[in-house]
Amino acid sequence: MDPSPRSLPILSYVMKKFPSFKRPAPSDFDVEQPLPMSPSSLPSGPYFELKERMPHLTNPKLISQMRSAVADVSQTRSILKKLGPRPDHEAVDIAKARLAEIENELEEVELAEANADNLKKKEAEREKQMYKTVISLDEMHESYGKLLTDAETRLEKIYEAAAAGYNGEDDVAVVEEVNEEVVRILQEANQREVQRIDLAKKHLRFLPEAFGKIRPLVVLDLSSNQFQMIPDSIAGLENLEDLNLSSNILTSLPESIGLLLKLKTLDVSNNKLVALPDSICHCKSLVELNASFNKLAYLPTKIGFELVSLRRLSIQLNKIRSLPTSIGEMSSLIFLDVHFNELQGLPRSIGNLTHLEFLNLSSNFSDLTELPDTFGELTNLQELDLSNNQIRELPLTFRHLNNLRKFNIEENPLVIPPKETVKNGVEAVRAYLTQRYHQLLLEEEEKERKRIEAQDESPKGWFTRSTSWLKDSVTTVSGNVSEIMGVEGTRNQDPLLNQQL
Helix, strand or coil: CCCCCCCCHHHHHHHHHCCCCCCCCCCCCCCCCCCCCCHHHCCCCCCCCHHHCCCCCCCHHHHHHHHHHHHHHHHHHHHHHHHCCCCCHHHHHHHHHHHHHHHHHHHHHHHHCCHHHHHHHHHHHHHHHHHHHHHHHHHHHHHHHHHHHHHHHHHHHHHHHHHCCCCCCCCCCCCCCCCHHHHHHHHHHHHCCCCEEECCCCCCCCCCHHHHHCCCCCEEECCCCCCCCCCHHHHHCCCCCEEECCCCCCCCCCHHHHHCCCCCEEECCCCCCCCCCHHHHHCCCCCEEECCCCCCCCCCCCHHHHCCCCCEEECCCCCCCCCCHHHHHCCCCCEEECCCCCCCCCCHHHHHCCCCCEEECCCCCCCCCCCCHHHHHCCCCCEEECCCCCCCECCHHHHHCCCCCEEECCCCCCCECCHHHHHCCHHHHHHHHHHHHHHHHHHHHHHHHHHHHHHHHHHHHHHHHHHHHHHHHHHHHHHHHHHHHCCCCCCCCCHHHHHHC
């Protein structure tokens, strides 16, 4: 969980130069009652050695604040590590839905008050506890993740303040100023209808609430600024079709963004978003969504069911571990870029994207090891990048991708098809997989033929044994009848019967 030098250069530098705190963890560690993180609980050392001092960081008050921030980062990381992997977002949503169903079932059982339902009630309670555990674990990850983000942000700001010559007399803070151009735009919007506003690269730190009153606005460009948040009042832009929030420092989007029902293009790339709000699913007019270069770990579970008009989805350079099953419902999607994530596989529903033309799944490295057999249903696919993964075998259905023109599968431990075949191009790959399919089909037919022959031989032996047994039985019965009926003369004749005759 060390900070990336690319995404957090200052924090990475600080954490490398600053001595780490090593605290003994108690054996009875409880994630719900973690150790206090107040300055009074910090150890008295270690302190800097002169050779390890960071540039600009000489003020005693700043050093004290830095120690506190580093301790918070260190302890929060430790807690997150002890919690283990975070549950999959879709699994959490399923757990919440199932928990609500169980609650209703338990209410029905209690109303029935029947002894026969006691066992069912106990089983439901056990299942309920299991789902609660999943939800609770996810909530703890969310809480401690925010604590970690806050602590890391504070750490960066302290060092930035030191570099700017901060003397340590007051708290580290940023004075917000209203940009003159923003004021001019708001005044102009009060006098006439404004449909386009371009505030890109204006070094803005916050957006006034009054922006939500510019109802005729169709295009709004706020890219390449220093926004940390967007006000909820943005929901008032009921005619907005194009919103560009790229290259800011946003950690979240307002839930009210779901009220932008006419929004067609949304660019939130190159921010610090850890999640997209579920309300984004209500933006049903969206045609293009770019959320690349963020910290997303998942997409909203129902995003595919709602954004059926989406044609382009760019979510590269995030931390996404899985795509939601609903992704297969994006029937209009023609462009999907998921490279540089942590994908551990693809849902089978991916095969439903029959209009998809471009797909980039490259650089998921050790996580992506195979493709589902439904992959061959992407019959309109023209460009495919699978490079830098751990794929060993392409599914046989890959041979159905007849429109594929550009194909990259470099840096994979590929066995089927052989790399020599791949070098000859996509046509050679399809031909190889087609031949392999027919070969496997013949082998399967041969196995089936032998199985049927074995079955045919088995009844024959049984019938022979049965016939032999039947002959023996008939012979025995015939002998007994002959003895009873007195065959061969007077054998076993009854004197009394003869006298009566």
